[in-house]
Amino acid sequence: MRILLFLLILSEHLIAGSGPAGGDARPFGMGDAYTGLAEGVWTVNFNPSGLASLESGQVSFFFDPAPFGLNELSKLGLGAAYPLGSIVFGISTERYGCTLYREFKGRLSVAAARGDLRMGVNLAYYSVSIKNYGSAGTFCVDAGVLIPLCKYLQWGASIFNANTPSIGISSEELPEVFSTGFCARPLEGLRIVLDVRKEVAFGPSIRGGFEYLIEGILALRGGMSGEPAQISGGVGIFSPHIRADYGFSQHQVLGWTHVFSVTIL
Numbered sequence: 001m002r003i004l005l006f007l008l009i010l011s012e013h014l015i016a017g018s019g020p021a022g023g024d025a026r027p028f029g030m031g032d033a034y035t036g037l038a039e040g041v042w043t044v045n046f047n048p049s050g051l052a053s054l055e056s057g058q059v060s061f062f063f064d065p066a067p068f069g070l071n072e073l074s075k076l077g078l079g080a081a082y083p084l085g086s087i088v089f090g091i092s093t094e095r096y097g098c099t100l101y102r103e104f105k106g107r108l109s110v111a112a113a114r115g116d117l118r119m120g121v122n123l124a125y126y127s128v129s130i131k132n133y134g135s136a137g138t139f140c141v142d143a144g145v146l147i148p149l150c151k152y153l154q155w156g157a158s159i160f161n162a163n164t165p166s167i168g169i170s171s172e173e174l175p176e177v178f179s180t181g182f183c184a185r186p187l188e189g190l191r192i193v194l195d196v197r198k199e200v201a202f203g204p205s206i207r208g209g210f211e212y213l214i215e216g217i218l219a220l221r222g223g224m225s226g227e228p229a230q231i232s233g234g235v236g237i238f239s240p241h242i243r244a245d246y247g248f249s250q251h252q253v254l255g256w257t258h259v260f261s262v263t264i265l
Helices: 002-015 025-029 041-045 048-053
Strands: 058-064 075-084 087-097 101-114 117-130 134-150 153-160 177-184 190-199 204-214 218-225 230-238 242-251 255-264
Touching: 025 041, 025 204, 025 218, 025 230, 025 242, 025 255, 041 048, 041 058, 041 075, 041 087, 048 087, 048 101, 048 117, 048 134, 048 153
Parallel strands: none
Antiparallel strands: 058 075, 058 255, 075 087, 087 101, 101 117, 117 134, 134 153, 153 177, 177 190, 190 204, 204 218, 218 230, 230 242, 242 255
16 A cells, blocks of 8 residues: 555656656766766766767666665666777666566667767667556657867757657657756866756756765765755765765655665776
8 A cells, every 4th residue: 555655646756757767876866967967877868978978888787775765666777888989889777666566668779979979869668567457668769969068068968758659558658858958067076967857748847966076086966956856965986997876865755765876887
């Protein structure tokens, strides 16, 4: 009963595009304002063009053990990306929920740079399974661009579900989601990010955050977002070949969520 009540509450926020975000703890700790920063394997959840920045392969794992205090709705993902010549290829998979309600997404991604312009595309398969009601799936197409405006400022934009896919017997359309954002680097080691996210049929959501890198080994992060209001934060620890991150978020209705991730560089 507790899970059913949670899903009823969460469904409203998932439809509005503010449910648990996919990806590692780094963007999570920055309020999910990641469209203009777009780095690492899990940039595919925000702006797939960010893959074009990778100069070497990465493998990453993230785990959300108990979203909003519910172990039954754990979320995990595994992703990898590797550059081959001037093109970077990525593959990732994510799973959310339990036997009562489960979501799955598998994704193939490709990105490339042309001068200062970076471009990327996802081809994803998304499925939902509800106990006693069966399951359904569909294919989704996402795309993004990333452009440095000057030495200290970068702009990005993305669209998700660009092919307006439908799912289920009722052929319910998955909404298109548009995002645009900036990443500023006013000081050495400091990044300030700002995103505006707009889902069809809903108002825009503004998200912002920061990351401050200390001595190249420790990152401190914070952020906030609206519609609905959430605050977030986190830390990252770096070594030459591995990065470990922790992020948390407090939802005004649903409570706390904690995300852990490890990336092999």
